Amino acid sequence: MSRFLTPLAASLPSTVPFVGPETQERSLNRPFRARLGANESLFGPSPKVLAAMQAAADQVWMYGDPENHDLKAALAALNGTTPAHVVVGEGIDGLLGYLVRLTIGPGDKVVTSLGAYPTFNFHVAGYGGTLIRVPYKDDHEYPQALLDAARQHKAKLIYLANPDNPMGSWHSGSVVEDMIANLPDGTLLVLDEAYADLAPPGTMPRIAPDDPRVIRFRTFSKAYGMAGARVGYALAEPGLAQAFDKVRNHFGMARVSQMGALAALHDGEHLARVQSLTLLARARLSAIARTNGLTPLPSATNFVTIDCGRDGDFARAVLRETVARGVFIRMPGVAPLDRCIRVSLGDESALSVFEEVLPQAIRAAG
C-alpha cells in the first residue's frame, strides 16, 4: 500500500461493490449468451437516442457543458420544477458519492437496509460514516424500522430505494410520504428512484420541490436503456442541489451522453413501449420461474427476484450453475434475501436462453 494515503483511505478495503460481467467473461473465457445480471435494459435506448449520439460523436473534441443547462431545463420541465432543483451527474452512483461527501464525515451515522444497494454503502464507508443496517420485512424495506433506527442513532441519512433493488418490491407513494412526515429532525431521506419509470401508478410520492427533508435520485440507465452513458440526476431543494457545485467534477459529463439523454426525454413513445415490454417480460420470466418450481416475487422494476425456496447455499449454487452455462445473473448478498436469485428482464432471445439453462442449473445445484 502507498505510504501517502490518509488514515481513512488506508483503512478502506480494496473490495469493489460489483464485479462486472466483462470480468466474468474474461474468467470464463467466452462471452455470456445472455446478459441478465446488471438490470440493464435489453430493450435498448430510443432510436432517437442512437441518432443523437451518432450525430454528436464528431463534437467529441469539445468538453460537455459543465452546467448541463439544456438537460437540466428539460428535466425540470419533466418533473414540474426548476433547473435550480436539479443536479446532473455521472449516474446515480456518482451522485450518491457526492451526496455522501457533502453530508457525512467520520463517525456520522447512516441508516440503510440489510442487503440494500452496496454502492451506497461503499460511499458511506469511503467517507468514514458508520452504517446501521435494518432488516427487510417480508422482502420489503421496512420504513418504520428505518425511522426508528435513525431516531435512535441520530442518523444524518436514511437510504431507501423505492422500488427496491435487489428485491423488486415497492411501497406506495403514500407510505414514503408518511415516512418523510415522520423523519427525525436532522435526518435527510436519500430516496433512490432508479426504477421510477417502471413502477405501477401510485408508487411515486408527492414531494414539494422545496422540501428540505428529502433528495430523490433518477437515472437514464434503466427504463431509458442508457446505462453505458452514465447520466443520472437528483431532485432536491436548491440549497442542497446547488451544494453539489462545491464538490462535483464540473466537466465530468461526456458530451455524447448529454446529447443522448436530452434526446431520450423527447421520445415518450419509446418509454411507453419499454413499459409495455416490461410488463410482458416480467410475466414471461415469472412463468419460467414457476415452471421450474421456483417462486417469482412481485416486481416493480426491470428484473424479477426469484425465491429458490431453500437456503443461501442453494441459491448461490443455482447462480453459479446459471453463470457457468453462460447466463449472467446476480443475487442478494445477505440472508434471508439470499435465498433468491435476481434476473433482469430480457428480450425473448435472452429469456429463452435463461429458460433453457435454468432447469439444468437447478439440477446441477442439487
Next chain:
Amino acid sequence: MSRFLTPLAASLPSTVPFVGPETQERSLNRPFRARLGANESLFGPSPKVLAAMQAAADQVWMYGDPENHDLKAALAALNGTTPAHVVVGEGIDGLLGYLVRLTIGPGDKVVTSLGAYPTFNFHVAGYGGTLIRVPYKDDHEYPQALLDAARQHKAKLIYLANPDNPMGSWHSGSVVEDMIANLPDGTLLVLDEAYADLAPPGTMPRIAPDDPRVIRFRTFSKAYGMAGARVGYALAEPGLAQAFDKVRNHFGMARVSQMGALAALHDGEHLARVQSLTLLARARLSAIARTNGLTPLPSATNFVTIDCGRDGDFARAVLRETVARGVFIRMPGVAPLDRCIRVSLGDESALSVFEEVLPQAIRAAG
C-alpha cells in the same frame, strides 16, 4: 444552504473552477465564432475514433467495463508498464479528485504554483487541504522553489504540470528527474502531463514504473481530440494505482468513451498528423500575435500564451473585447501571469477569425 452539510462542505465556496463556453454563449445570446478558450483540439479525433464511437452507440444499454480492462492493457503497452500501474478515470480532473481524496485530509499541506491549474486547487480545498502557492519564475513553474516550500511546510503533494498550463512553458525531462530525486521524504509529486503528446522530444522524464514518489496524469482530451469523452489515466506504482479502487466510481466511465479511447490508441498516424498541425498552428498564431505588437510565449502545448505587454487590466480588456467579438479565449488568473491571454490552437478557419478580431479587440481595449 442545506443544514445537512458537513462543516467542511458548508465552508466551501460555491465558485466553480471554470465557466464553460456554453454559459458565455447563453449570456452573449449567440454561439461563438471560434472556440479557442478550453485547449480543446480543433483538429478533432481520429476518424477511427468517430467510427468506433458510432459503432458502439448501440451498446449504450450496457454499463462500461468497470475494470477498463482492454483500455488499461493498451495503455500499459503504450507506456511500457503493466495494467496494475494504470488507473483510468473521468478525465484528469476526476483522477486528481480521487488522488486528493486518497492523500489529503484537513490541514494537510499541498504545494503548487501561483496561477497553476485551478481545478487541482478546487479539489485540495474540497478535502480541507491547505494550499501553498509558489510564484512562477520567468513564466515557468519553479522546481527548486516548489521543493523548498514542500520541505518547509512538510507538504504531502507537489503539483507540477509539464508542459505547463496556462503558460505553455516546459522543463526538460532531466529537470523533472532531478526534482524527483530531491523530493522531501513524505512528498508525492503530482505530475500533470496532459500536454505530453504535444511537447518537444526530451520533455518527458524517465521514471521507473515502480517509483513510489511520483504519479503521472495523461489524457485523451488534448492531442487525441476527445475532451468530451472524459477519459484520462494515471501511471503510478501499483500500491498507489490500486488504491483508487477504494474510492473511485467503478462504473463511472461511459462505454462509448472507452471504445473511442481504445480506437484512438490504434491510430498513430492521426496523432502524428495532429502533432504536425500543432507546429504549424503555433507558428501561425504566434505570427498573428506579433503582427499586432504582442509577444507570443514559446509553447509546448496546444495553445499559445500571448503577452499583451502591459498589466492585468489591459489583458483582461483585450480578453473581454475578444470574447465580445465572438472568440472564446481565456487568460491566467493572477499577476504577473495575467498580463497574458491564452489562445488555443485552431484550424485555419478559427485562426482567421482570431486574426480578424484581435486588432479590433486591442483597439477597443485602449
